[in-house]
Amino acid sequence: MLTNEQQVQFTRLWTEAQPVVSQYVESLVSDVWAARDIVQNTSVALLLKFEQYDPARPFLPWALGIAKFEILSSRRDHARSRIICDADLLDQYTAAWVEISPQVADEALALRHCVGKLQSKQKELLRLRYVENLNSDDIAAQMGRTATNIRTTLHRIRQLLRRCIEGQLPERGVV
């Protein structure tokens, strides 16, 4: 049973880590609802195991480690199998996520501004992709274009957003 102090500590740590954990899970589990379930199960598992958590160590790697096991124990057909099923690859993926995620976290706000500046057609394409969760084949059928054309356009939008973000952020040094 957690003390009140531990409960407060857990809430603080989980509140900070949850967006990163959600992104990590969604990157590996394409079904949005399955991903949400996994994140929810992860939070419960973390809470139940919180007494074992060593406060001297960072919380995020621990949380991602638990999320990794939750993904593995979820229905495999939700996950992108070859990456998920290769234990070494999944470990490397998780470790790289822990390392890189804080480095690019600052870009989220700039990205929002940049997305807001896109042309209406570009925004609509992104909406179909990320809000409606359609892939290039489905979008192509809906817009009367080829899937290759949609993939190329999405690639260009991503590059455009990269340039926009770099323009918004000051020169990078060691952060």
Added chain:
Amino acid sequence: MTEMDNQLLDGWLDVNLSDHQTQQLAEWLKQDPANMEAFVEANIREQQLKDAVRLLSQTEQASHRVELEQPKRQAPYLISGAIALALALSVLIVVWLAVPAGTPGVLVNVIAMSDAQLTGSRVSLSVGEDISLDAFRLESGSLELMLPRSVRVELIAPVEAIFESETRLRLIEGRMSADVGSGGEGFTVVTAAGNVVDLGTSFGLEVERDGESRVAVFSGTVEFHPSDSMSSQDVITLTEGEALRFSARAGLRRWQQVALAADRLGLPRVANTGVVREVHDNLGEGDLRPFYAVIREGMKPGALAFNDKPNPVWGPLPGEDFPEWLTGADLIRTYYHFRFIKDYELTIDLNEPADVYLLVVSPGQIPPWVTERFEPTGQSIRAGTWHPTMGTHLAATVEEDGPYLNFEIWKSEAKAGKFVLGAPLQKRVAGTHSMMYGLAVKAKSSP
């Protein structure tokens, strides 16, 4: 990366790889750790983009919905009918509040209170006591309650509300904030404009009788479910630092400032006329935007330093006292994540002449606008604890519980009116970690 690598990566992001291509991707990832790093970075950026697009879409939908809800001309008999209905409802509510309800109510524990006077419920208030509440009106003062399932609620008079269940509070009018611990997720505040559903976080809410609601998320995430009268039932998700003002008439607007109760910091409540009238930045208008917490007389050891960081709090340097002249100043909590925005401007609107205290990480680069308009006081305080990776910062002192960062205090004497601050850093400097400044304001007239 080769063209083939790019195709594999785009195919992965598009969730559109064949088995053979997925195998190729796995082989490519195993070839070189740099490939895995590039792959993970692309995935993180993809998730950030997904979040940004979803948020933009929700905002646009909400704005569109509000535009559709413009007041319509009513036929005279409809207006008369509405008035009659409103009067009848008012009478019913008054009767309902005056007569004790037959339901047992929700058992809550009084954690703290200040001059609290409750009507509509035949209970006497006492700190530490369990009381049963259903419909009630807080006429004056403030009341802090612990609800079942680790939900802590603070109500600031005047408040009219009904506990519909352990996890559901109907707020008819008034201001409240809620801290929802684990197990309390799903706690819902029902308002005329919609329902605020907490997903394990803390938030503030203000409801006016005309149906307008304002909700600000201090940490975590809440969902706003528009009421049935709205044309669309799409849920709006608000995350840490965002605020939403929602009503059919006023539209969706940014809520720039939330005056938090000083009671939370153990300070006496102050009159509702602070030195800081308003705080806003230049990050745009018209959609969901961050708010700035202004805590009156809140600058003291233990005060939370940034809106978007749950841990670092202000405190004295080891072996020193917290500067007496800074204690009790109005604390404006800035956003740590805004430290990289090149053209960032923060405007404080002051009701009267004041000393503006800027807390700048030291050692570190001092932006020109600071040296031009501020004077160093020669004193410093610190904020901590930070994530262990912050221990390498030039301004860091690492202690058993984690790193603390040193902040120099700069001062500017400002007149009443607008006072504009700039971006914390012009450039990222090699060897340093960019850091947002802290801010406090003290009226010249204060003792």
